[in-house]
Amino acid sequence: MYLARNFWIAAGLAAGLLASSAQAAPPPVKGEILYDSYGVPHIYGKDEPSVFYGFGYATASNHGDVVVKLYGQARGRAAEYWGPAEIESDKWVIANDIYERAKAWYAQEPASFRANLDAFAAGMNAYFKAHPDKLDPSVRQVFPISGVDVMAHAHRLMNYVYVAPQARTMGGNADAGSNAWAVMPKKSASGNTLLLANPHLPWAPSQLTYFEADLNGPGIKMYGATQVGLPVLRFMFNDRMGFTNTVNGILGATNYELKLADGGYVYDGKVLPFTTRTTSLKVRQPDGSLKTETLELRSSVHGPVFTRADGKTVALRVAGLDRPGGVRQYWDMGKAKSFAEYQTIMKRLQVPSFNIVYGDKEGHVQYLHNGILPKHADGNVAKWGGLVAGDTSSTLWTEVHPYEDLPKVIDPPSGYVQNTNDPPWVATYPQVIHAKDYPAYVANPGPLSLRAQQSSHLMADPPKITFDDFVARKLTSHVLMTDRVLDELLAAAAQSTDPEVTEAAAVLKAWDRTVNADAKGALLFEAWARKFAGPNYISDANYRVRWDPEKPIDTPTGLKDPAASVAMLKAAAGEAIASYGALDRPFGDVSRFALGKVDLPGNGGFGNLGVFHVMTWSPLKDGKRTPVHGETWMSMVEFSTPIKAQGLMSYGNSTQPGSPHRSDQLEQLSKETFRTLWTTRAEVEKHVESRVAY
Structure with missing residues (x-):
């Protein structure tokens, strides 16, 4: 089909779009979208605006209901559109001048990038004009979308969801997570760089939902994913390089x-x-x-x-409200032709938060504790992350740290960098940066989570890593916490004559110490670990050896009080029987990948148990639980010639009602397999589900 476009003539203003009449000749084709059999849009444009236009069109087709509502919220008009439930959202947007600032930020962008933002909006408008019936009636009133709307959504997400979430200011919590690896050629069995992108965020459709796409144009080749509604990819790779992000919680507010x-x-x-x-x-x-x-x-x-x-x-x-270029920085990062150019772009320091991990074909890797961080005279994370005394000018910061001040690791002797939302100090191991060399408010010195320790061992322990091993290590469901305590727990339980303890110990002894679907004992161990390490599995108070900064990836360990630990096992056994009906109920019988009509055995576990393949499960309901957070977008790339790329979008690549791509990748997630990511036009043509020309 041909869709009328005049954004390249009139700065992409959505209101100016006109439909082709039946009598008129179709306009020149500026681009094409090829949707593959997983609903991934492969966009081929003749210039930058046409790539953005296609991406906007595809965003509306795959996630229109979610994204258009987000744009309405970013305007501060959500209550006008959808009623009283949106009042607090609007108050937050209006009080923080989000939309008004977005107008100013949009105006400050170079004309060429404003045209890109306009084109993205124009693509969304074109989809609505062609398919108004495909969008929920409640969101149609938000159209037309403008380039300012695109900027406002990005500004709200980056600065007021990640950096300064409403819940934190108003007395709540805001958390997220991810994994990232980059392996240098000297540690790769093939001699090629390897890169893992592996964000963990909520499964329910929201502003944190991921969207997979492939963007192609003159000087443009970007495959990857981003949060819905953003006009650029935040997780991307091409034939030469790639980068990924993890949440770092940098104290930018x-x-x-x-x-x-x-x-x-x-x-x-x-x-x-x-x-x-x-x-x-x-x-x-x-x-x-x-x-x-x-x-x-x-x-x-x-x-x-x-x-x-x-x-x-x-x-x-x-911090960073004077820095409008975060979206453009991501775009330019993806176009970088060398590591030197990439670093120059990173020094702009427009992206307000996130650890960013990079790898390229030439063999360079980098970990950066990125963010716009205020300078303080003193204090640590606890001080500046809580409520700060506002009655004195001594606490009022006015400057931020430059790029040069931020913790970073480049091409380390170990041959790899990693991050799992942990502080930057063990971005590689042995360590090359140390907390003592930075202000205490940059990041906590520790402790290091068990997931971070698992990640470090998965990278540090093998001398060389093949691509197949890289993929297999991503799927690691081994529970690291068992290495630290289970043998001692079983030894202590062997001294008990209580039949409930004996039976529970027998189940844990036979368990393979994974959270795979067929694992028998994982649910019982979870119940025990909640008592031993607290409801979020993070306390080390009951370990014999607590976390030690001198042994950051091998502590805590042991049981401080074996008898008390055995008593916890008895109580956990009672809970397991009451909740699951048996001590050895298979993990996947209870933990389900269920969306729509799909209901499959689940795998993956709580990261704080030391599980790298992360899934955070809902409370039990009717004997089952489903993911609330965890594995979302996953991509593993080897920068060979040609590249190897595998991945998965756990919950599918569309949130639109009735889409076959809402749950079509759950079977692979359940079977712990990945898709080959189709990165060339020739590969894509073999798997085309539909086409759109514009």
Whole structure:
């Protein structure tokens, strides 16, 4: 089909799109989308805007309902579109000036990149114009989409979901996770660089859902994934290089607790008045009418001010609000033709957060603890990550660290870099960077999670790694915690005459110490580990040897109190029987990969048990549990000639209702197999499901 496009003539303004009439000749073809049999769009454009246009069109076709709602939220008009449930979202966007700042950021971009953003929006608009019935009626009112909307969504996601999440300011939590590896030729059996991209985020459709795509044009070859609605790939590779991200929680935002007095706030011994402004938002009522609500907004010298549910008044200060180029930086990173060029791009420091791991065909690898990090005179992560005293100018930061100050590892003697959201100090092993050489607020010195330790051993232990071994190690379901405590637990249990303890110990002894689908004993061990190491499996208080920075990937270990540990086993056995009906219920009978009509045995476990193949499971319901978080996009690449690339999008590549690509990769996830990623036009042509020309 041909879709009318005039964004390259009129700066991509969505409202200017016109449909081709039946009598008119079709416009010149600027690009084509080939959707493969997994719903992955392979986009071939004749210039940059046409690549962005195709990506926008494909985004709407695969994830339109989710993305268009996100754009409505980024405008701060979600309550107007969808009712009172969106009021708090709108207040957050409006109070932080997200959409207004996005307008300014959009204007500051070079004209060429504004055209790209406009083209992405135009592609979404074109899909809606061609297929209005394919989108939920409730989101249609958000159209037309503009380049500013695209920028606003990216700004909200990066700065106000990752760096300064609403929950953290208002007194809640915000967590995420991922794995990343890059292996140098000297540690690769083939002599080629290897790269793993492996983010872990929620499975429920949201702004954190991943979308796999293949972008091609003059000087453009990018295969990978990104969060839905972003116009660029955040996880990508091509024939020469690639990069991936993990969440690092860098402290790019500060929450200041204010002392109120006389209608203002105390600052350096004086009472200062709040800066105030009045605005409004519209709220859709059940009968479809709109009600206007007035917002009285306050700000201090720190930033916008909020009142929390606990009564505390907090001001939020976010670093990087003067740096509009994060989206463009990702795009340019993917076009880099050398490691030197890539590093020059990274030095822009426009991307506000994330560990970024890089590898290339020439043999270079890099780990970077990336982010826009405020400078402080003193203090550690605990101080600057909590509520900071806002009554003194001594805590008000005004500068940020340059690229040169950030922890990084380049081409280490070990031959690899890794990260699993852990602090940067064991990005490779033996260590080459140390916490003592950086300000204490950069990252905690430790402890290192068991997943991070598992990752380090998977990379550090073998002298050489083949591509097949690389793939197999990604799927590691071995529970590292068992290496530290299980033998001692079984020895202690052998001294007990309690039949329940004896039976439970027998199950754990026979267990293969994995969280594979057929593992018998994994569920029982989980129940015991929750008692031993806490509900999130992170406490080392019950280990005989606690985590030791001198042995960062081999501690904690042992049982501090064997008798108490055995008592925990008895209690865990009772819970397992009550929950699962048996001590040795197979892991996959309870843990299910279930989406729509698909319901298959699951695998993968909680990362804090030391499982690298991560799956965080829901509470038990009707005897089953399903993923709430964990393995999403996975890609493993060897930069050979030609490259080897395997991967999987665990929950499928579309969230649109009725799409066959919502759950079509669950079987491979259940069987622990991967797809070959089709990266060449010739390969793609063999697997085309549909085509769109534009």
